[in-house]
Amino acid sequence: MRRKAGLVLLAFAVFFTAMSPLTRWYAFPRLAKVPANQYQEAVLEADDPTLIDYGTMKAKKIDKVTIVQTLKGNVEASEKIEKADGDSSRDVVVWDALSYVQDADGKMVSKIPERYIFDAHSQEPVHAPGESVDGDPVKRQGIEFKWPFLTEKRDYEYFDAQARVTKPIHYKGERTFRGVKVYYFEQTIPWTKVPFPKTMPVKGITPKSLAGTGTTRWYTTVRKFWVEPTTGAPVYGEEIQRNELRGGTLLGERDKVTVFAGHVKMREDYIESTVDLVKSQRVLVLLLTSYLPWGFLALGMLLLALSLWLEARTRRANGSRPATSNDDDPEPEPEPKPARA
Amino acid sequence: MRALIAAAIGLAVALALTLTITAIGAPAGETSPEPLLTTVPEHP
Structure with a gap:
């Protein structure tokens, strides 16, 4: 026994x-993935920014600009790409995103839709029909919005949707953000000529009519992300952005006019909810990795x-006892009772 | 010999369980009915 x-x-x-x-090196890479049906919104604000008035074509200081960013996982589109890919084991995520910007009066400033397609496990971009920024087909390189699980202390390639370019986002060290250990990343996009948004805030002004005046749009930004390394999810983000119109007949005698200049930060309630979400997801990843x-x-x-x-x-x-024929049952046999005289 | 068989059983069950769990995976779910926002959500 x-x-x-x-x-x-x-x-x-x-x-x-x-x-x-098996859990760490076989199950984790296959089970840890961004869900295809993720829905997430974030609100960012820039206090006292400079914004162009398209009526007068002059820049002015306003109270606030708000950016509402929505990410919505499109399950049907991801399944279609997986089927077309022919590799049934590949998990693809399709995010339909919208960056909607409005001024302090609630008027629309810009509206940029995006379709971002990526591998659910590695966050590597997947190139498939529909991949776009503001209706223009793009072929992304690098990451966008989210870092890979188990983020490393190194620079990553990050796609900038406004400029449609990929540039390094530099690892700048460890920080503690709201009690969470994070990696801080920073990317600078130098002044780059960018397309006009397809949807303009004033009726009658279209990207085509603007381009016809010879005026061009330029953009620069410093992008900052505080990334929780286990999940690869940013818990906080900031951007110091400048947009200008340059040259052309539209500006008259002026060389350039500021379209937008401001320091964009995540709204406090969204910081809290993002930190809470990342903390809960971190436990799930740690369960499989540690x-x-x-x-x-x-x-x-x-x-x-x-x-x-x-x-x-x-x-x-x-x-300690003589060998028996049955080694499987080594329980000692009861000793015989002494015979009575 | 019996010890080897017991170890092989343990290993086989571990492999089978891991392969099954990873093969099943997580369901993809459905696309959220929530819209892409064009209004600023209120502070909660």
């Missing part, structure tokens, strides 16, 4: 010990030690 128990313990010991690396693998390993070792101890006890018991 004791020997059978030892063998059962050994089987469990091997089971848990094997589960440790808690379960180490727990399984410890349990496996404990059970192995227990099974070896049981085996040693069995052998000692067997050694």
